[in-house]
Amino acid sequence: MQQLPEMVVKFRRTGESSRSEEDGISGEHEVQIEGVRTELEPVELGDGAAVPKEFANPTDDTFMVEDAVEAIGFGKFQWKLSVITGLAWMADAMEMMILSILAPQLHCEWRLPSWQVALLTSVVFVGMMSSSTLWGNISDQYGRKTGLKISVLWTLYYGILSGFAPIYSWILVLRGLVGFGIGGVPQSVTLYAEFLPMKARAKCILLIEVFWALGTVFEVLLAVVVMPTLGWRWLLILSALPLLLFAGLCFWLPESARYDVLSGNQEKALATLKRIATENGAPMPLGKLVVSRQEDRGKMRDLFTPHFRWTTLLLWFIWFSNAFSYYGLVLLTTELFQAGDVCSISSRRQEVKAKCSLTCEYLTEEDYTDLLWTTLSEFPGVLVTLWVIDRIGRKKTMALSFLVFSFCSLLLFLCVGRNVLTVLLFVARAFISGGFQAAYVYTPEVYPTATRALGLGTCSGMARVGALITPFIAQVMLESSVYLTLLVYSGCCLLAALASCFLPIETKGRGLQESSHKEWGQEMVGRGSHSPGESQE
Numbered sequence: 001m002q003q004l005p006e007m008v009v010k011f012r013r014t015g016e017s018s019r020s021e022e023d024g025i026s027g028e029h030e031v032q033i034e035g036v037r038t039e040l041e042p043v044e045l046g047d048g049a050a051v052p053k054e055f056a057n058p059t060d061d062t063f064m065v066e067d068a069v070e071a072i073g074f075g076k077f078q079w080k081l082s083v084i085t086g087l088a089w090m091a092d093a094m095e096m097m098i099l100s101i102l103a104p105q106l107h108c109e110w111r112l113p114s115w116q117v118a119l120l121t122s123v124v125f126v127g128m129m130s131s132s133t134l135w136g137n138i139s140d141q142y143g144r145k146t147g148l149k150i151s152v153l154w155t156l157y158y159g160i161l162s163g164f165a166p167i168y169s170w171i172l173v174l175r176g177l178v179g180f181g182i183g184g185v186p187q188s189v190t191l192y193a194e195f196l197p198m199k200a201r202a203k204c205i206l207l208i209e210v211f212w213a214l215g216t217v218f219e220v221l222l223a224v225v226v227m228p229t230l231g232w233r234w235l236l237i238l239s240a241l242p243l244l245l246f247a248g249l250c251f252w253l254p255e256s257a258r259y260d261v262l263s264g265n266q267e268k269a270l271a272t273l274k275r276i277a278t279e280n281g282a283p284m285p286l287g288k289l290v291v292s293r294q295e296d297r298g299k300m301r302d303l304f305t306p307h308f309r310w311t312t313l314l315l316w317f318i319w320f321s322n323a324f325s326y327y328g329l330v331l332l333t334t335e336l337f338q339a340g341d342v343c344s345i346s347s348r349r350q351e352v353k354a355k356c357s358l359t360c361e362y363l364t365e366e367d368y369t370d371l372l373w374t375t376l377s378e379f380p381g382v383l384v385t386l387w388v389i390d391r392i393g394r395k396k397t398m399a400l401s402f403l404v405f406s407f408c409s410l411l412l413f414l415c416v417g418r419n420v421l422t423v424l425l426f427v428a429r430a431f432i433s434g435g436f437q438a439a440y441v442y443t444p445e446v447y448p449t450a451t452r453a454l455g456l457g458t459c460s461g462m463a464r465v466g467a468l469i470t471p472f473i474a475q476v477m478l479e480s481s482v483y484l485t486l487l488v489y490s491g492c493c494l495l496a497a498l499a500s501c502f503l504p505i506e507t508k509g510r511g512l513q514e515s516s517h518k519e520w521g522q523e524m525v526g527r528g529s530h531s532p533g534e535s536q537e
Contacts, residue, residue, distance in 0.1 A: 072282045084249050095239065122471060124178065125468040126464075193445070
């Protein structure tokens with residue numbers, strides 16, 4: 001029998017198959033030999049030391065974390081991770097939704113003037129805004145799991161404690177501390193995204209957003225049951241249940257393998273990858289785990305390098321606009337439903353001004369029903385975004401969401417009836433929540449591992465700035481001019497749609513970037529040489 005020449009088996013990166021023209025440049029081709037079956041003996045994976053070059057150039061017997069994640073695929077481990085991460089999102093949504101229920105209740109029960117009611121909402125967003133960058137820095141410096149675990153335990157403790165607040169000043173401080181903890185919850189997306197294969201990433205992150213919708217709906221239903229009998233204190237305590245479940249389950253969470261490799265702890269990263277492969281029943285790639293050289297993590301200046309400066313600034317405005325419009329619509333919904341339509345608010349403006357600021361109205365059963373209907377719009381928002389995001393891309397999905405919201409806001413200028421008003425608010429909330437979801441998909445994809453958590457943290461912080469400002473538009477400006485209020489929201493979203501279109505990088509179909517020392521996406525589109533012009537789209 002003729003002896004066959006020695007064969008070399010290459011582990012091909014995800015993304016190369018769709019870049020055939022670049023394969024031609026690099027000179028690498030995939031060869032299939034018919035009629036030949038090679039038996040591969042099991043190879044013990046050795047400990048990989050950090051490559052002393054600026055970026056690892058893997059040989060045929062090496063692989064990176066991205067290779068392993070793609071080879072292992074989506075399976076039992078990711079399903080478990082989806083549920084646990086979803087609990088964090090559900091808790092975040094409930095803590096946000098409770099603001100629209102708690103404020104009118106305390107306004108009546110404690111006879112608070114309007115500015116103190118508004119401050120009760122704003123202080124939560126002040127806490128979130130001040131802590132988002134800090135939690136991102138902690139996650140980049142000490143690990144995603146560490147930052148997420150501390151923030152959840154913090155939120156749980158002060159969330160339950162706020163149910164025992166005896167006076168206004170106490171609940172103001174405690175809800176501010178709750179907001180400080182909630183600022184770290186978005187880091188669950190960073191941890192989640194780093195364990196997802198490229199093809200499943202967008203769909204999975206969007207499906208996690210279903211838990212946000214579930215949280216908002218559950219909070220309204222909980223309020224319907226608890227408020228008339230047990231009161232707002234028990235509502236605050238019971239709203240912390242998802243956090244309690246997450247706190248118990250988060251010890252199962254592994255640290256991100258990407259983070260471990262980048263921080264030099266390759267043995268731990270390898271053990272994590274083996275654990276995932278075992279749970280999923282999938283094989284590990286053969287060879288030695290390698291990585292780009294170790295680099296500083298969580299440095300703000302890395303967000304403003306020439307490759308990311310424009311992206312960072314545009315994303316900050318997009319996140320600001322998302323939260324500004326989303327929470328503004330939530331606050332406007334109650335006002336519009338109570339008045340009947342925009343024209344009713346305008347005609348009753350003088351009457352409203354004549355009222356004493358201590359005059360209050362408890363939320364009625366009809367108010368809760370209307371709140372529930374508009375909250376249910378989150379679900380079709382997820383479905384629409386899920387359908388379009390991998391078809392038209394992340395940038396166009398965000399732009400589309402902002403445009404539809406802006407259009408619906410302008411339609412509210414018309415003196416429509418309550419039914420049409422409900423439909424317009426339903427559609428507007430569905431699309432602005434979809435835009436928020438698309439931003440949560442795009443942001444972790446566009447930043448490298450070293451700054452991914454910090455990038456998401458700073459964007460989340462800018463979102464909280466928008467949420468902090470929006471009560472003064474949706475409540476204070478509304479008393480002066482309802483049309484100007486709607487124009488502000490519509491104009492802001494039009495600008496955000498433009499910002500989405502001007503983002504220099506489209507992440508659709510790309511892997512997560514490991515190193516900030518290379519052009520964006522270079523490691524994910526093949527191992528050959530590429531021209532600098534290919535780094536951004």
